[in-house]
Every structure is written in structure tokens, then in C-alpha cells.
Amino acid sequence: MSDAARPSQPLMACQECDLLQRIPALPVGGRARCARCGFLLAARPRDPLELPLVLTLTALIVFIVANAMPLMDLAAVGRYSSTTILGGARQMWLDGERITAMIVVFCAVIAPALYLLLMLAVLIAARRPPLPHWSGELLRWGLHMQPWAMYDVMLLGILVALIKIAQLATVDPGIGLFAMGLLAVLLPAIAVTFDAREVWKRVAWKHGDDLAAAAFADEDHLERGR
Amino acid sequence: MSGAVVTGAQAGLVSCETCKLLTRPVHPEHAGHCPRCGATLEVRRVQSLQRTWALIIAAAICYIPANLLPVMVSNTFATSDAETIMGGVVYLYTSGSWPLALIVLVASVMVPLGKLLALGYLLVSVQRGTARGHHERARLFRIVVFIGRWSMLDVFVATFTVALVQLQPLMSVLPGAGVLFFAAVVVLTMLAAETFDPRLLWDSATNMEKHDG
Numbered sequence: 482m483s484d485a486a487r488p489s490q491p492l493m494a495c496q497e498c499d500l501l502q503r504i505p506a507l508p509v510g511g512r513a514r515c516a517r518c519g520f521l522l523a524a525r526p527r528d529p530l531e532l533p534l535v536l537t538l539t540a541l542i543v544f545i546v547a548n549a550m551p552l553m554d555l556a557a558v559g560r561y562s563s564t565t566i567l568g569g570a571r572q573m574w575l576d577g578e579r580i581t582a583m584i585v586v587f588c589a590v591i592a593p594a595l596y597l598l599l600m601l602a603v604l605i606a607a608r609r610p611p612l613p614h615w616s617g618e619l620l621r622w623g624l625h626m627q628p629w630a631m632y633d634v635m636l637l638g639i640l641v642a643l644i645k646i647a648q649l650a651t652v653d654p655g656i657g658l659f660a661m662g663l664l665a666v667l668l669p670a671i672a673v674t675f676d677a678r679e680v681w682k683r684v685a686w687k688h689g690d691d692l693a694a695a696a697f698a699d700e701d702h703l704e705r706g707r
Numbered sequence: 708m709s710g711a712v713v714t715g716a717q718a719g720l721v722s723c724e725t726c727k728l729l730t731r732p733v734h735p736e737h738a739g740h741c742p743r744c745g746a747t748l749e750v751r752r753v754q755s756l757q758r759t760w761a762l763i764i765a766a767a768i769c770y771i772p773a774n775l776l777p778v779m780v781s782n783t784f785a786t787s788d789a790e791t792i793m794g795g796v797v798y799l800y801t802s803g804s805w806p807l808a809l810i811v812l813v814a815s816v817m818v819p820l821g822k823l824l825a826l827g828y829l830l831v832s833v834q835r836g837t838a839r840g841h842h843e844r845a846r847l848f849r850i851v852v853f854i855g856r857w858s859m860l861d862v863f864v865a866t867f868t869v870a871l872v873q874l875q876p877l878m879s880v881l882p883g884a885g886v887l888f889f890a891a892v893v894v895l896t897m898l899a900a901e902t903f904d905p906r907l908l909w910d911s912a913t914n915m916e917k918h919d920g
Contacts, residue, residue, distance in 0.1 A: 493729055494715035494722035497845065498909035501713050501720070501729075518845045518909065555871045562873050569870035576869065578882045584890045585866050588859060617744030621725040628856055628897065631863075638863025641811060644804055645795075645864075646871060649878070681726045686743045 495520055529676035534604040536674060540667040541597050547632075547660035548590065552639065557650030565657060566590060566635075592629035593668065599623030600671060603680060610683035617684055620677065627672060632665040714913050716906075721748045752904040756830060762899035763826050769891040770819060777883030778865050784876070789883060792816060792861055814860040815889070822858075822896045825851050826903065838911045845908055852900050858893045862886060 490503045497520040504513045507525040515522055526532070551563040564572075566589045573582035599619045606612045639661075643652050715722050720729050721738045725746040732738040738748035777789035790798065792815050799808035825847050832844060865886045872880040 491729070492720075493727055494720065496722065496724070496727065497905045498841075499714040499716055499722070499906040499913075500909075501715055501718060517912075518842065520845075552867070553871065555874075557874055558877065560874045560877065562871060564867065564870040569866045572870040572873065573866055573882055576882050578887055581862065581866075581882065581887050581890050584894060585862065614743070614745055617726055617746070621744070621746065628852075631856055631859055634857055634859050635863045637810070637814075637857075638860050639867050641799070641807055641860070641864045642867040642871070644807055645799070645802075645868060648802065649872070650874075652871070677726075681728070681743065684726070684743060 493522070495522060523678060524676065526674045526676055528674065529679040530604060530607050533600065533671050533675040534608075536667055536671045537597055537600050537604060540664060540671065541601065543660050543663050543667060544593060544597060547657050547664055550657035550660065551655040552657040552661070553643065553655050554653045555646065555650050556653075563655065566661075588629055588631045589635060592626045593632065593664070596623050596626040596630050596668070599626070600675070604675075607680050607683055611685040612680065612683050614685055616680070620680060624677070627668075630668055632661055632668060636661055636665050714906075714909070716750050716910070717913060721750055723748060724752075751906055751910075752902065755902055755904040755907060756833065758902040759826065759830060759899050762895050762902060763823055763830075766819075766892050766895035766899065767823050769888045769895065770823065773819075773885055773888035773892050774816075776885030776888065778861060778885040778889060779868060780881045780883050781872070781878070782881065783878045791885060792889065795861070795864070811860065811864075814857045818854055818858045819892050819896060822851050822855060822900070826896070826899055829903065829908065833907045833911075836911045841909055841912045845905060848900075848903070848905050848908065855893070855897045855900055858896075859890070862890045862893065 490505065492501055492503055494501050495515040495518060498515060498518040500515060500517045502516055502522075504523050507513060507523065509525055509527050512524045513522045514520065548566055551565055552569075554561065554563040567586070570582045570585045570589070573579075573585060600623050603612070603616050603620045603623065606616050636658075639658065643654075646652055715729065719731060721732050722729050723741040723744060723746055726741060726744040728741055728743045730742060730748070732748060738750060740746065741748055774792055777791050778795065779790045781788040781790070792811075796808050796812045796816070799805075799811060829844060829848060829851075837844075865882055869880050869882050872878060
């Protein structure tokens with residue numbers, strides 16, 4: 482912890498081990514890891530708000546394509562069938578596995594849709610600071626949805642299913658499958674290019690600045706702690 | 708590590724889990740809400756150990772039918788074939804695609820079991836106040852969080868196989884009861900990883916240093 486960094490950078494606690502530390506001003510592309518446990522505390526992407534916004538808008542368009550177009554077509558002895566993402570869940574529902582169908586819809590449609598829409602709302606709001614404090618709530622829910630948006634896992638699952646079926650019938654990949662592949666790349670790309678700290682800097686405090694100043698960790702408490 | 712190691716809890720400070728703002732609550736017992744984003748503040752996640760235990764015990768119970776019951780039932784004119792998760796791995800292996808068989812074996816059999824054992828071990832180590840191997844246990848926790856979602860693989864395999872192979876009356880595939888239990892194991896272990904507070908792993912390190920100093 483250099484003295485030069487002290488006045489400008491607020492104190493923070495590591496999310497994984499609670500160690501108090503100050504993050505120095507990072508260069509573009511720089512990362513700060515916890516001094517004790519190595520948890521990634523902060524990263525400074527090149528363009529923390531504009532680029533994620535562009536990627537989110539792109540992903541939303543691709544998301545519509547992935548859901549509207551068939552994932553694959555199957556042909557066997559003169560019979561055809563094709564499926565979409567929702568079609569897969571629908572068949573599960575019709576066959577009596579309703580809870581499983583709902584889990585699949587959540588991971589394949591609801592979680593990614595919420596993630597993209599909430600990110601879009603926060604990123605658009607961030608263009609005109611200050612953001613209302615509830616945009617923080619939106620961002621929190623958006624980030625919670627992230628691990629549940631499982632296009633990467635789903636893609637591998639479809640690959641396994643295709644190889645199993647390929648011995649019985651001819652299977653052709655559809656446009657939906659390529660869109661899903663694109664989403665599997667776009668969703669992590671949004672997370673990597675986005676810096677939540679930039680949003681928090683611009684958020685209007687819920688309890689006003691006077692209270693905020695009183696509640697803020699004092700600059701000199703570390704000295705007193707020793 | 709020197710005496711400079713001070714945690715937020717030691718200094719009487721609470722870090723907001725949503726926006727990472729560090730504040731000094733008036734009452735440490737009732738930390739209240741974050742002044743910036745309004746999220747509920749907690750020094751450590753409330754009842755982290757109890758909730759994580761409850762979730763992994765529920766997941767362990769579901770793990771048994773998930774492996775015993777079939778995930779898919781294939782019907783043709785004459786035959787009806789039930790396939791469990793292990794059966795699917797064996798089928799992939801015997802049909803020549805051993806790399807996929809390996810992926811499914813790791814994602815569907817080893818990862819869920821490994822997660823249950825790893826989270827159980829982490830919980831026991833926190834409850835016993837184990838003061839060694841913090842870095843190793845922190846790494847174990849991160850691996851559990853990272854790989855957890857990949858176990859959903861078999862649920863998607865079943866979903867899309869069922870959706871595609873609907874060529875009645877020639878051949879059709881129906882989902883089996885096992886797929887529900889399997890999905891439950893994945894969801895419950897993912898939730899367990901989210902309720903577990905990794906800061907608990909490091910609290911024993913902090914206490915030890917206080918004794919030394």
C-alpha cells in the first residue's frame with residue numbers, strides 16, 4: 482500500500498477474505514488482486530461503459546434470433562422434426578417433466594434475458610449521471626443472473642445430443658444453433674469489458690451525501706486499528 | 708504476514724456485497740442498509756453455515772435417485788430402453804466417442820459428487836476453526852463456484868434429445884424421472900455455493916494472527 486495512493490483511493494474490503502486494502506489507480510487493462518487471498522478485486526477495461534453497451538445490444542438481437550430460429554433439423558426415413566430452445570422445454574413439459582422444463586426455460590431464456598435487459602437499463606442510465614439508486618438494485622439482480630445464463634453448457638449439451646442421435650438419423654444444424662454459439666461468446670464478453678465501479682461512481686446515494694459522509698469509513702482508522 | 712493484516716470485521720467496518728462500499732455501521736449486530744445502494748448489509752452472510760448445510764444435504768439426497776432412475780427412455784416399435792446417466796456415458800464410450808464420454812462422466816458424475824464433498828469439507832473446516840491451508844481452501848471454493856454450472860450438461864442433453872427424437876410411431880424418446888432429481892442436484896449445489904460465505908474460511912487466519920500479536 483503506497484502512500485501516494487492513500488488520499489485518492491478509498492479503503493475497501495476483499496469480497497472473499499474481508500482484508501482491508503486500498504486499490505491503487507490502475508492502468509487500462511490492469512487488474513488488482515487481493516494481497517492475501519488473490520481474489521480479483523478490480524480490473525480496468527479499456528472502455529468500461531460504451532463497449533459493454535454495444536455488446537449488450539448486439540447480444541439482445543442475437544438472443545431474439547437464437548430463440549426464434551430452429552436449432553436443428555432432424556430427418557429419418559422420410560420424417561422430419563425440428564426444434565427451438567423453447568420447443569425443447571415444451572416437449573419436456575408435455576412429457577410430464579414440468580419442473581425440469583421450467584429450469585431449462587430459466588437457464589436458456591429467462592436468466593439471459595434478465596441479464597441482458599438489466600445490463601442494458603443500467604448501461605443506458607449510466608450515460609446520464611447521476612443514476613438513481615435503484616439502478617444499483619437492477620445491476621445486482623443482473624449480475625446474479627449471470628451464472629444461470631448457460632449458453633456455453635447448452636451448446637455442449639446439444640453437441641452430445643447430436644452425436645447420440647446422428648447414428649439414428651440425419652441432423653442439420655440450424656441458424657438458432659449458430660446464434661447460440663455467438664451468445665456463448667457475447668455474454669462473457671459483456672462481463673469482461675464492463676466495470677461495475679464506473680456505475681457505482683455515478684450512482685446517486687440513497688441516503689443523501691450528508692449521511693454518506695458520516696457513514697463512510699474514516700481515512701485514519703487503520704492507524705487507530707494498530 | 709505482518710501485523711498490518713486487518714479485516715473489515717476487526718475494524719468494525721462492513722462491506723456492501725452489492726456495491727462494495729465500506730461503511731461503519733452504528734450497531735455491528737444490525738448493520739442496516741447500504742447508504743449508497745440500499746442493499747442489506749451483513750458483516751458475514753446471515754446463517755451461511757446452516758443454509759449451506761441444508762442445501763447440500765438436500766442435494767445429497769437428490770443425488771441418489773438422480774443416478775439410479777433413468778434420465779431418458781427410448782421407445783421403438785418393440786423395445787423400450789431406459790438409460791441412466793452412467794448408462795449414457797457407457798453408450799457414448801461404446802459408440803466410439805470416448806472424448807464426449809469423458810466430458811459427460813466428468814460433468815455429470817464427478818463434478819456433482821466433488822462439489823458435495825468439497826462444500827461439506829469447507830463447512831466442516833470452518834466449524835472446526837481449521838487454521839491451516841487457507842489458500843488451498845479458497846482455491847477449492849473458487850473451483851466449486853466455477854465448475855458448478857457445467858453439471859447442467861445432462862439436463863440439456865436430455866431436453867434436446869427428447870425434443871428432436873419425436874418420430875412417432877417409429878421412435879420416440881421420453882424424459883425419465885431421474886432428470887428432475889439431477890437438475891435439482893445442480894440447482895441446489897449452485898445455490899449452496901452462493902450461500903456459503905468465503906470470508907468465514909479466512910476468519911480463523913485473522914484470529915490466529917491476533918493471538919500471535
